[in-house]
Amino acid sequence: MHEQLSVIGAGLMGHSIALTAAWAGLSVKVWSVDSQDISRATAGVQEKLTILESNGLVTPDERAAIAGRIAFTVSLEHCVSSATFVIEAIPEQLALKQQWYEKLDRMCGEDVVLASNTSGLSPTDIGRQATHKHRILVTHFWNPAHLIPLVEVVRGEETSNRAVERSMSLLQSMNKKPVELKKDVLGSIVNRLQYALFREAQYIAEMGVASVEDIDAAVRYSIGRRLAVTGPFMTADMGGLDVFDSISTYLFPDLSTHSGSLAQMREHVENGRYGQKNGQGFYQWTPELSQRMNQEREQELIAWLKKDKRKRSNETT
Numbered sequence: 001m002h003e004q005l006s007v008i009g010a011g012l013m014g015h016s017i018a019l020t021a022a023w024a025g026l027s028v029k030v031w032s033v034d035s036q037d038i039s040r041a042t043a044g045v046q047e048k049l050t051i052l053e054s055n056g057l058v059t060p061d062e063r064a065a066i067a068g069r070i071a072f073t074v075s076l077e078h079c080v081s082s083a084t085f086v087i088e089a090i091p092e093q094l095a096l097k098q099q100w101y102e103k104l105d106r107m108c109g110e111d112v113v114l115a116s117n118t119s120g121l122s123p124t125d126i127g128r129q130a131t132h133k134h135r136i137l138v139t140h141f142w143n144p145a146h147l148i149p150l151v152e153v154v155r156g157e158e159t160s161n162r163a164v165e166r167s168m169s170l171l172q173s174m175n176k177k178p179v180e181l182k183k184d185v186l187g188s189i190v191n192r193l194q195y196a197l198f199r200e201a202q203y204i205a206e207m208g209v210a211s212v213e214d215i216d217a218a219v220r221y222s223i224g225r226r227l228a229v230t231g232p233f234m235t236a237d238m239g240g241l242d243v244f245d246s247i248s249t250y251l252f253p254d255l256s257t258h259s260g261s262l263a264q265m266r267e268h269v270e271n272g273r274y275g276q277k278n279g280q281g282f283y284q285w286t287p288e289l290s291q292r293m294n295q296e297r298e299q300e301l302i303a304w305l306k307k308d309k310r311k312r313s314n315e316t317t
């Protein structure tokens, strides 16, 4: 089914989700709170297109066409009037999202899928005040949405199979890698795994085993590289399940089971050291380090996208 996409919210995630769709050839309407927010989002789209163009991922002609497929508006009615699929990317506040789903549920026909980009709220909770709950679910894009392929599709208690199928097929048409969750669990798949790693990293540092820099290096130069090719289960299969079982037996009981952040992390947060955003955290974020790391990460993600693109074209030829 050809979907007519609308995005609600033009912030960090909203405008890059819209860019992803437009890059894949879809026209998309984006609702935003005001003209200032639209200016920021328009500039964000242009900046990202500049980087994509300088990396040979889009041509100058394609660039103009992509930007032309994104229409920003402050009129919610105009934004959703012809939509068959709505992706919501407004701030992460349950009460706010609930009000919005009640409103969108009233404004959009029963067949229109309403998908939240929430980082971790439950789709069942988000749709609590809506009448037509069968079309409400989560499509969780990762930041930066135009460069990270994964989208976690999370169903609520009353989400229909049809809404999930339509989400999967829309996301595939946007060149994304959608993964379906059969149950609504806190943190979906990747945040559960990411935070298990983050807890253990904090624990290793707190025990004085290695410095923060060395723990980061140990991950980056080992499993960081390998996990991009083989996930945890395939890695275990390739390493030998007998070996992984034996290690699990002695290691699991020794791993952290802390139920919150550990001391060093708590101390940073309590003292207002939030990391890159205000210059200090586990690292001292000088403007040079910040710029270098932003560029390095972006270049790596772009290199992966190029590989994905080559793979797709090899598969179709």
Ligand SMILES: NC(=O)c1ccc[n+]([C@@H]2O[C@H](COP(=O)([O-])OP(=O)(O)OC[C@H]3O[C@@H](n4cnc5c(N)ncnc54)[C@H](O)[C@@H]3O)[C@@H](O)[C@H]2O)c1
Binding pocket: 008, 009, 010, 011, 012, 013, 014, 031, 032, 033, 037, 088, 089, 090, 091, 092, 093, 096, 117, 118, 119, 120, 140, 141, 142, 143
């Ligand atoms: N930032 C991330 O890394 C990230 C990653 C994945 C998912 N998410 C989720 O995506 C959603 C949007 O996050 P973001 O980082 O793009 O936020 P953001 O603050 O950058 O943008 C939110 C946008 O929502 C709109 N908005 C602002 N106030 C509003 C209000 N009171 N009512 C309705 N709309 C309003 C505006 O267009 C604003 O630009 C959140 O649910 C967030 O948890 C964020």
